[in-house]
Amino acid sequence: LCTTCDSDIHSANPLSRRHERVPVVPLLDSPHSGGAASVNRLFGKDEDGEANGEENEAESWILPNPSITPNLNSNNGASGFGFNLNKGVVEMEEFGFGEAEVDPFVDLERLQQQMDSVVPVRAGVANLPPSYIQPPSLRPQSSPHVAPSPSAPSIPTIDLSSPDPIPLVRRACSHWGAFHVINHGVPPALLQHMRSIGVQFFGSPMEDKARYACDLTVGPAAQGYGSRMLAKDDTVLDWRDYFDHHTLPEERRDPTSGLILSPIIAYIIFPREVVTQYSKEMRCLANQLLSIISQSLTLPPSYIEDAVGDVYQNITVSFYPSCPRPDLALGLQAHSDMGAITLLVQDNVGGLEVLKDDKWVLVQPLTEAIVVILADMTEVITNGAYKSAVHRALVNANRARLSVATFYDPSKTRNIYPAPELITAENPAKYREVIYGDFVKSWYGQGPEGKRNIDALLIQ
Ligand SMILES: O=C(O)CCC(=O)C(=O)O
Numbered sequence: 001l002c003t004t005c006d007s008d009i010h011s012a013n014p015l016s017r018r019h020e021r022v023p024v025v026p027l028l029d030s031p032h033s034g035g036a037a038s039v040n041r042l043f044g045k046d047e048d049g050e051a052n053g054e055e056n057e058a059e060s061w062i063l064p065n066p067s068i069t070p071n072l073n074s075n076n077g078a079s080g081f082g083f084n085l086n087k088g089v090v091e092m093e094e095f096g097f098g099e100a101e102v103d104p105f106v107d108l109e110r111l112q113q114q115m116d117s118v119v120p121v122r123a124g125v126a127n128l129p130p131s132y133i134q135p136p137s138l139r140p141q142s143s144p145h146v147a148p149s150p151s152a153p154s155i156p157t158i159d160l161s162s163p164d165p166i167p168l169v170r171r172a173c174s175h176w177g178a179f180h181v182i183n184h185g186v187p188p189a190l191l192q193h194m195r196s197i198g199v200q201f202f203g204s205p206m207e208d209k210a211r212y213a214c215d216l217t218v219g220p221a222a223q224g225y226g227s228r229m230l231a232k233d234d235t236v237l238d239w240r241d242y243f244d245h246h247t248l249p250e251e252r253r254d255p256t257s258g259l260i261l262s263p264i265i266a267y268i269i270f271p272r273e274v275v276t277q278y279s280k281e282m283r284c285l286a287n288q289l290l291s292i293i294s295q296s297l298t299l300p301p302s303y304i305e306d307a308v309g310d311v312y313q314n315i316t317v318s319f320y321p322s323c324p325r326p327d328l329a330l331g332l333q334a335h336s337d338m339g340a341i342t343l344l345v346q347d348n349v350g351g352l353e354v355l356k357d358d359k360w361v362l363v364q365p366l367t368e369a370i371v372v373i374l375a376d377m378t379e380v381i382t383n384g385a386y387k388s389a390v391h392r393a394l395v396n397a398n399r400a401r402l403s404v405a406t407f408y409d410p411s412k413t414r415n416i417y418p419a420p421e422l423i424t425a426e427n428p429a430k431y432r433e434v435i436y437g438d439f440v441k442s443w444y445g446q447g448p449e450g451k452r453n454i455d456a457l458l459i460q
């Protein structure tokens, strides 16, 4: 709609007349984007503000598949989704949640009052569906915690512009396996932009989001919208919806891969321009960090990067709606990431926890900082000198939360093994060599359960 029509239509309804139109942040300052023109492009308008749907589709990260029309009430293909689409719809209807009209401009706090998601947000305080109830030992409060306070220990913050970050990184990696980086060189506007697009996407009506449903029959971590992490049915579900992008190598950028349904959309979802830029910046930062990490173990700067080989990068935007019983559920179960390194950007709600000395420690959100999480293959390559960090996401009753995780992984055919340079008679190899694809298969097949998959590689 042009601004005038938009205003006319919205003022016809006394409630929506009070809505305030707030555009998401302007696009980056680049020769191709900037200011009002970019905002117009984001919302499907040409430079004069007129609607321009075709351009939207061309710029979306994922393109529609015009041969398939979504039918939320049919049984077709429901079993292969990242979630069971039919089940989701039935559950939402059961809880009196019909087709919500969601304003894509709303912020997270307002959005959670009216949004729909795969997780059944409208279950009501007394009614967390049993499939989301964690066994008592895994519930948030049942495991030991470091009480959050300004003086409580937390992951270190490393200024990457400092003259010599190597000793700081060495310390953070050996003690925590996770740390914040600041002055990392990624433009803050890009981080904010990615978050804003996420808010806009998850705030869309289910009917629109379901058109991007991922197809887990093509394999785990398929591209697109979903909620289930594992193929198995008997796991407790995470209180999380996600949107996964396959970004590297570039040949994985098939805009239809992994999707079941994707017909015409009226507005843009994850614009290619932004995701591409984000992917580039995150790759650059990951390479810089892997170089510092290698050097911190007296390995050549490109050691871990070379050991990983061609990088497989996925960008997963996670959305954790407010939860009726945050004491019984988890946004994301305890796990270590399976690749080499993860770069996580969170909003200001908080919920990420890292396990340190068998106690959960909250990672306080830091504006503009990026959380670096060491993953399992770095643990193998460094022969356990650096351990992957076990982490999980909590949910809360009042506020929805959004995070963007960028995974830097080896290709499925890559052999990963402890660096021979780090093996001595006194310090023999601690892990068996593994083909990364086999590791991923076992991870998704049986579930993470903390570090069980990497522990299975330990040489006794
Ligand atoms: O959302 C978060 O804070 C954690 C996300 C995460 O651990 C993951 O996607 O692997």
Ligand SMILES: [Fe+2]
Pocket (backbone or CB within 6 Å): 335, 336, 337, 342, 391
């Ligand atoms: Fe993770």
